[in-house]
Amino acid sequence: MIEKIRSLIECVDFKVHLFVKEAKSENYILNEKSDDIFSSxxxxxxxxxxxxxxxxxxxxxxxxxxxxxxxxxxxxxxxxxxxxxxxxxxxxxxxxxxxxxxxxxxxxxxxxxxxxxxxxxxxxxxxxxxxxxxxxxxxxxxxxxxxxxxTARDMAYLFSRVYQQDLLSDQYSQLVIDILCRQRVHEGLKRYITDDIFIAHKTGSLDTVCHDVGIVYHPSNNYIIGIFLTELADVEIGKRLIGRISKIVYEYFGMNEGRSLL
CATH class of the missing domain: 3.40.710.10 (DD-peptidase/beta-lactamase superfamily)
Structure with missing residues (x-):
């Protein structure tokens, strides 16, 4: 998985900041440029x-x-x-x-x-x-x-806390996840995933940035993923890259069902 994603990143002329981590663990499976500050x-x-x-x-x-x-x-x-x-x-x-x-x-x-x-x-x-x-x-x-x-690190931390549901009362913590799962913009993380799954996520884009970050409720193992693209010349190309990376990660978790990923 890591090699596939890095080969994609090496082919682009814009910056890619990203992370992948198991939802129940503090260990990162993939972590690239996580401390760079960028437009949210x-x-x-x-x-x-x-x-x-x-x-x-x-x-x-x-x-x-x-x-x-x-x-x-x-x-x-x-x-x-x-x-x-x-x-x-x-x-x-x-x-x-x-x-x-x-x-x-x-x-x-x-x-x-x-x-x-x-x-x-x-x-x-x-x-x-x-x-x-x-x-x-x-x-x-x-x-x-x-x-x-x-930063990617802040977003990883934030969505980990959302997953843990320890920032607000039980009622409001669940409300946050419910609202994020009702997201209507699916041009990034969910773009190439055909399974009917829940992703509690948020997108963000401007002329030169394109982001998508969220909790993927995978059949085998929930995980948190964030892909943040900056210095883009074409946002549509960015959305497609986010979709390709997301699909690679989703399939990786499916192949490793029932086994430790780390």
Whole structure:
């Protein structure tokens, strides 16, 4: 498996950061450029999801609470914007933020918690290089050098904690996994896998980056995989590479059913 993946990586002219690890183990099967900081794109929405739920638990607020949607938070690539909604429940905002990567919902939730408070939460749970520095579609801030960033190692750590369900209450921990499993964007990790499996994952892409990271509930052994591509000239090529690597890993776990992988 490792040789196949490395031969694919050697043929591309962009950067590939990736990891593969058993869900129940801290040992990495594959780990490449895991400490490089890169633009998170929409991956940042996963720690935001956790941060909002943590805030609700600590303040005894419910998911049924409705938030107003300010006009300045309505941006492109958003089902909230398409519906011209004036308000949404917290539950709706969280679901749209993940399953369709809704940018308007994300901006409303950033205002609800506060950007700095979210960063404090990220640091508190152990994300050392993940930082929220701008809202979605805020290209003025991006052009000034303010971007949302993370690392492969932070994402591996985050999804391991999501799998362990030890960051939130049992109810909210399961809700996080349920929402991630309802992801509607399947152009990366699930692209070439024909089996009907659950993947609790999140994608993220911009003009020069393409990411997909998540928990694969494999019939033989659950694992966590993250593939993060930067300095891309063509995002579609990136999605296909993510799909090819993901299929190699999926087949590897199938061939090693019932045996130790390490």
């Amino acid at each position: 794109a929409s991956l940042i929405k996963v720690p935001i999801l956790l941060g909002v739920l943590d805030y609700l638990e600590k303040n005894n607020q419910t998911l049924d609470e409705e938030l107003p949607i300010a006009i300045e938070n309505k941006v492109e690539f958003s089902v909230v914007t398409e519906q011209n909604l004036d308000s949404c429940t917290l539950y709706e905002l969280l679901v749209w933020m993940i399953i369709t990567s809704d940018n308007s919902a994300t901006n409303v939730l950033i205002d609800f918690i506060g950007m700095e408070e979210l960063n404090i939460y990220f640091n508190k749970i152990g994300l050392t290089q993940t930082r929220l520095q701008r809202k979605m579609m805020d290209f003025k801030s991006l052009n000034k050098g303010y971007d949302n960033v993370t």
